[in-house]
Amino acid sequence: MNKITLYLDMDGVLADFNKEYTKFDPNKEDRKKFRSAVIDHHIFEKLDFMPDTQELLNHVSKLHGVTIEILTSMGTHETHQANAAKTQKLKWLDEKNIPYKANFVNNKEQKAQYA
Numbered sequence: 001m002n003k004i005t006l007y008l009d010m011d012g013v014l015a016d017f018n019k020e021y022t023k024f025d026p027n028k029e030d031r032k033k034f035r036s037a038v039i040d041h042h043i044f045e046k047l048d049f050m051p052d053t054q055e056l057l058n059h060v061s062k063l064h065g066v067t068i069e070i071l072t073s074m075g076t077h078e079t080h081q082a083n084a085a086k087t088q089k090l091k092w093l094d095e096k097n098i099p100y101k102a103n104f105v106n107n108k109e110q111k112a113q114y115a
Contacts, residue, residue: 003067004065004066004067005066005067005068005069006060006063006066006067006068006069007069007070007071007103007114007115008056008060008068008069008070008071008100009070009071009072009111010070010072010089010092010093011047011072011073012050013050013053013056014049014050014053014056014057014070014096014098015044015047015048015049015050015053015092016047016048016049016050017043017047019047019048020043020046020047020048021034021037021043024036024037024041024043025037034075034076035076035078035081038075038076038081038084038085038088039080039081039084042084042088043088044085044088044089044091044092045088045091045092045095047092049096057098068100069100069101069102069103070093070098070100070101070102070103071103071105071111071114071115072089072102072103072104072105072111073104073105073106073107073108073110073111074086074089074104074105074106075106075107076106076107077106077107082104082106086104089102089104090102
């Protein structure tokens with residue numbers, strides 16, 4: 001029997017990244033502003049749930065025979081920024097009582113390959 005793993009994305013699925021990030025970079029195009037949002041402002045610790053996050057978490061917690069994990073991108077290959085993003089995302093998951101194993105990749109292309 002094959003083991004089934006369901007990966008939940010953080011940004012845009014569980015966490016409302018856009019709502020918080022547009023405060024720093026309304027056009028979402030400036031990599032320096034993104035770096036500052038992560039390093040200086042700890043953006044990933046401040047994210048709200050998406051509107052249906054709790055409903056989604058309640059649903060997946062009842063699935064039998066399915067392993068639930070988090071798959072999220074740190075948005076960079078730069079080590080310092082990636083480590084800051086990872087630390088913040090782990091803190092957010094812990095504070096939101098989301099118990100699933102977190103898997104981290106550097107960008108959305110790696111996320112697609114991972115899944």
